[in-house]
Amino acid sequence: xxxxxxxxxxxxxxxxxxxxxxxxxxxxxxxxxxxxxxxxxxxxxxxxxxxxxxxxxxxxxxxxxxxxxxxxxxxxxxxxxxxxxxxxxxxxxxxxxxxxxxxxxxxxxxxxxxxxxxxxx
Amino acid sequence: xxxxxxxxxxxxxxxxxxxxxxxxxxxxxxxxxxxxxxxxxxxxxxxxxxxxxxxxxxxxxxxxxxxxxxxxxxxxxxxxxxxxxxxxxxxxxxxxxxxxxxxxxxxxxxxxxxxxxxxxx
Numbered sequence: 320x321x322x323x324x325x326x327x328x329x330x331x332x333x334x335x336x337x338x339x340x341x342x343x344x345x346x347x348x349x350x351x352x353x354x355x356x357x358x359x360x361x362x363x364x365x366x367x368x369x370x371x372x373x374x375x376x377x378x379x380x381x382x383x384x385x386x387x388x389x390x391x392x393x394x395x396x397x398x399x400x401x402x403x404x405x406x407x408x409x410x411x412x413x414x415x416x417x418x419x420x421x422x423x424x425x426x427x428x429x430x431x432x433x434x435x436x437x438x439x440x
Numbered sequence: 441x442x443x444x445x446x447x448x449x450x451x452x453x454x455x456x457x458x459x460x461x462x463x464x465x466x467x468x469x470x471x472x473x474x475x476x477x478x479x480x481x482x483x484x485x486x487x488x489x490x491x492x493x494x495x496x497x498x499x500x501x502x503x504x505x506x507x508x509x510x511x512x513x514x515x516x517x518x519x520x521x522x523x524x525x526x527x528x529x530x531x532x533x534x535x536x537x538x539x540x541x542x543x544x545x546x547x548x549x550x551x552x553x554x555x556x557x558x559x560x561x
Binding site: 320321322323324325326327328344345346347349351368369370371375381383385386387388389390391393394395396397400417418419 | 441442443444445446447448449465466467468470472489490491492496502504506507508509510511512514515516517518521538539540
């Protein structure tokens with residue numbers, strides 16, 4: 320039997336909406352999600368969990384209340400549980416997120432950027 | 441304050457031993473590990489957890505008792521909990537692994553390939 324790899328570029332071709340994470344895999348009770356971002360997101364935190372950002376293409380910044388981290392393709396950062404952050408990308412940036420099943424993109428903030436959860440691509 | 445990105449290529453330059461995963465980050469009770477592989481690994485399973493393989497450079501195959509999956513850079517696969525598998529790479533391949541803290545590389549098999557756990561780079 321031939322098993323199929325999950326290929327990031329193939330999955331990224333299947334959607335174009337920004338700030339709307341798409342699940343591509345599950346590991347135990349965690350999900351791996353692709354998301355395209357551009358512009359400013361909302362300040363928010365995830366009170367229950369850390370959150371992994373891995374940049375696949377482009378450049379982004381994660382702002383914190385006391386600083387920021389710049390990420391480019393091949394770079395990653397773990398936003399600690401409960402820490403307020405605001406993602407930003409001048410141009411479209413493609414990201415792999417890793418977080419527990421059920422985590423909502425806007426965390427404790429809500430608002431218009433809140434995306435439907437558990438959407439697979 | 442400027443936070444530092446974790447950059448895969450910078451971390452990969454810091455070690456050369458194969459089949460010896462190096463931790464680069466933690467997310468909750470999970471770790472992200474880089475590993476360089478070449479040749480045949482041992483058949484093993486992880487009875488307690490799924491295991492994520494993300495290929496950063498090169499090509500590899502994960503053999504299963506009933507088939508195999510081929511992975512190249514930008515491709516990933518989740519080996520389900522308890523499923524016997526044997527990684528293989530004809531030439532050196534660089535991988536990002538994601539799994540719970542404490543998971544040993546040879547799982548339930550042990551043997552000479554068993555690497556020291558929780559080594560950071």
